[in-house]
Amino acid sequence: MVSRNFHRISEDKNDDTYSNFLYRTAHTKSAQPRFSVEGETQRSIEEVGRPKRRHGTGACERHHAGGAVETRWKERLDAAIDAYTEAITLCPDVVVYWTNRALCYYKMKNWTRVEEDCRTAIKLDSSSVKAHYMLGITILERGDYTGGIKELEKAFELGRAAKPPGCLAEDIWQELAKWKYKEWELLSSKRTWQLQTLKDTCEKALLEHHFLDGHQSEDEIKEVSKDVVDQLEMLKEVFNKAAEDDVLKEVPDYLCCKITLEIFWDPVITPSGITYERRALLDHLQKMGKFDPITREPLSSHQLIPNLAIKEAVRGYLEKHGWAYRMS
Incomplete structure (x- = not known):
């Protein structure tokens, strides 16, 4: 299963060395269409995606148009794979090349190659969130719930432990919750x-x-x-x-955020003693103003402290009541 938000797991930022490499390869015939910089690579892989609806054309024309777009989309993925393969040949110790090529294979659902590249990336850098995430999905696609969920949990913990917490943590949590519920x-x-x-x-x-x-x-x-x-x-x-x-029942209120009404996955406590879901509270502070949603007292993001007690309580509850992952 491919996460709908996985487009955010793309080429790493500040990859100047490879950006220059891509820029050089962009002007060769084999590299067309151009993958000049990281952002262009992401656009090429993601936005070309699927056939666009064409009004006023027959079903046959739409079918052929859709097939042409699919072909171009695959060609661009193949070009990206070729570019990353050349980069790996030149610099085999750069983790981002392995994870970016794995991402291309991921989009093609070539699970064998995804696993190979991700395991290599993890050997080079055991803290690679992308590698653990894609490896977890790949293992789950094979039907190994235990192994796949273990990798997703590792990716989630790495993403959540980042300072500041990684933007991928929420997406990984949603994917993890889905597979834990299936299990x-x-x-x-x-x-x-x-x-x-x-x-x-x-x-x-x-x-x-x-x-x-x-x-x-x-x-x-x-x-x-x-x-x-x-x-x-x-x-x-x-x-x-x-x-x-x-037996499905209501999740206890103290394990749920007062804003989202969903079970916590990254709880933080405010100076007033109220616990919220981090992402929901940060969104409130940004859009509504710097005050506590319930007490209305002044509040800023640097005052938020992880609520480890609630976090552990949620972990224990989910371990015992797997159905609660559906409430996430």
Whole structure:
């Protein structure tokens, strides 16, 4: 699955060396269309994208036009891959070349090549957010939830730990939450089936223990022994309790931001003692004014402190209630 916001994971800034390289290759026939600078590379990869709607043309014409755009889009990706491959040949220790080429393969859904380039990038720089992110998505595409989610979690922690927090952290969190919820769905279905099977087995064993074949009516069971009914009710309560964590319910208010009403992923506390989601509060300070949304007291961004207690509480809650990732 390709994140809708992944276009922000593009070529690294201040890459002057490679910008010059791209500028030189831009004037060769093999490098057309031009990938002169980083921004142009990003435009070429992202904006050419998909066929534009053409009004007043027939379906056949639109089909051919769309195919032509798709072809040009692929050609530009191929040109970018060739440029980054040449850069890697010249400077194999520069991480950004590997991650940028991996991004091109990512857009082509060539997962094998994405994994190869990302693993090489991580060997060169274990703190590469882009490499861990794309590697995580690639592993998830293969159906390995455990390995893929581990890489996404690593990318998220690296992005969130950046000073200031990386702009990719929110996008990675959304992707991570989506896959964690999918993982919970699979595990929850398996647990539900296992519990139901075990419950049926226990009930059958209990009835056989009291010399009943399980076909009696409730009244007949009561006549034989009230203890049997009590034990069956207790058994039912035990299994309902075991399935409680997989039952969807409201997330506790103290784990949710008072602005977004969503579960926290980067909680910060203000001098007034109120906790907010960082991105939501910063957006408020920028657009509405420098004051606390609830207390209306003066507030600036440098006064915000990470609420580690709430952050840990959220982590524990999500670990136990995987369905809550859908509330993110």
